[in-house]
Amino acid sequence: MQESFDIEFIRKKSNESLVDLGMPSHDANVLVDSMLAADINGVSTHGIRMLPAYIQKINKGAYAFTQPIVIKQFPSFTIIDAQNNIGAVSASYAVEIAIKQAEVNGIHIVFSRNSNTFGPAFYYVEKIANSGMIGFVCSNAPAAMPAVNGLEAMLGTNPFAFAMPTKSYGNVVMDMATSIVAKSRFGIAKAKGEKLGQGWALDRNGNPTIDPDEGIKGFVLPMAGFKGYGIAMMIDIMSGFLSGAGFLSNVGKFYSENDTCMNVGHMIVAVNPKIIFDGDFLLEADKYVETLKKSKVMEGKTIVLPGDDRKSYKKEALKNGISLTQDVVDKLEILFNEKLCVKNQVG
Numbered sequence: 001m002q003e004s005f006d007i008e009f010i011r012k013k014s015n016e017s018l019v020d021l022g023m024p025s026h027d028a029n030v031l032v033d034s035m036l037a038a039d040i041n042g043v044s045t046h047g048i049r050m051l052p053a054y055i056q057k058i059n060k061g062a063y064a065f066t067q068p069i070v071i072k073q074f075p076s077f078t079i080i081d082a083q084n085n086i087g088a089v090s091a092s093y094a095v096e097i098a099i100k101q102a103e104v105n106g107i108h109i110v111f112s113r114n115s116n117t118f119g120p121a122f123y124y125v126e127k128i129a130n131s132g133m134i135g136f137v138c139s140n141a142p143a144a145m146p147a148v149n150g151l152e153a154m155l156g157t158n159p160f161a162f163a164m165p166t167k168s169y170g171n172v173v174m175d176m177a178t179s180i181v182a183k184s185r186f187g188i189a190k191a192k193g194e195k196l197g198q199g200w201a202l203d204r205n206g207n208p209t210i211d212p213d214e215g216i217k218g219f220v221l222p223m224a225g226f227k228g229y230g231i232a233m234m235i236d237i238m239s240g241f242l243s244g245a246g247f248l249s250n251v252g253k254f255y256s257e258n259d260t261c262m263n264v265g266h267m268i269v270a271v272n273p274k275i276i277f278d279g280d281f282l283l284e285a286d287k288y289v290e291t292l293k294k295s296k297v298m299e300g301k302t303i304v305l306p307g308d309d310r311k312s313y314k315k316e317a318l319k320n321g322i323s324l325t326q327d328v329v330d331k332l333e334i335l336f337n338e339k340l341c342v343k344n345q346v347g
Contacts, residue, residue: 004321004343007040010322018032041314046119063084068080070097082113111243114245121161125175133270139239140155141251142251156232157177157182158231176223200220245264324340
């Protein structure tokens with residue numbers, strides 16, 4: 001029997017824990033909401049399991065709670081300095097700017113420097129899609145992948161996400177890292193006593209490995225080989241190099257001894273179809289989805305769109321609560337000084 005835990009109980013206790021450390025209430029709400037959104041959508045690598053690590057970093061003075069500032073702004077783009085605020089806070093600030101400017105200008109890009117890791121990329125494109133616009137987000141990350149034939153980590157797992165609103169089918173959402181898996185999966189596999197998947201990792205000498213310890217010391221591989229490597233480099237250039245943030249191996253790590261700003265770079269784009277598209281965009285977006293769903297299909301199968309699996313997971317999580325591994329439960333119960341509230345038990 002697997003326990004699922006009450007989302008709102010965890011939200012309340014998490015917010016209280018952060019506010020008690022001096023984090024502004026609004027910012028705490030944003031950070032916790034982004035982590036819970038990850039768990040609700042089945043992306044536990046970026047979920048509430050990260051809360052104890054954030055609190056540890058806050059206690060060490062790793063973040064500034066100063067609000068991001070606009071460095072440069074034109075009709076087509078804005079550059080912000082996140083001022084070492086927590087990534088979810090500065091990225092949400094950037095999303096608000098992108099939406100507001102796209103309402104007037106049709107398209108707006110926000111570049112962010114002096115940022116930190118922002119968690120689940122889909123969280124931000126969904127904010128844009130929920131405003132009736134198309135969202136695109138990409139970010140660089142601490143170096144974890146070598147150049148092709150290389151033996152030095154040079155590129156991050158650099159994620160990107162896209163979301164398109166529809167009239168009847170919700171948001172069509174794609175979110176992926178440019179690595180074959182997020183490197184945080186290595187730590188989760190180790191905690192569960194599992195092996196890595198074939199083709200996920202190289203050890204420090206460039207040999208394929210399924211040992212999570214060797215993978216952690218070594219490298220994660222790009223998705224689709226050279227293509228994934230190229231896309232990771234493109235994202236590093238657009239979100240890091242161009243924004244004035246760190247790039248290549250100069251991006252700081254989330255888990256580090258010095259606890260300074262990671263200087264991650266983000267690029268956040270909002271596209272307003274009300275200005276660009278001729279006709280009823282949401283209705284036509286429905287037709288786009290329906291055309292795909294009505295295409296010829298393999299026997300016994302159905303057409304699947306990006307994000308469909310997460311919609312199913314979200315529906316279940318909102319009904320029955322979120323599933324957490326026992327080590328996460330233990331850490332949260334120590335942090336909250338209280339047992340987690342069980343929402344349901346699933347057999």
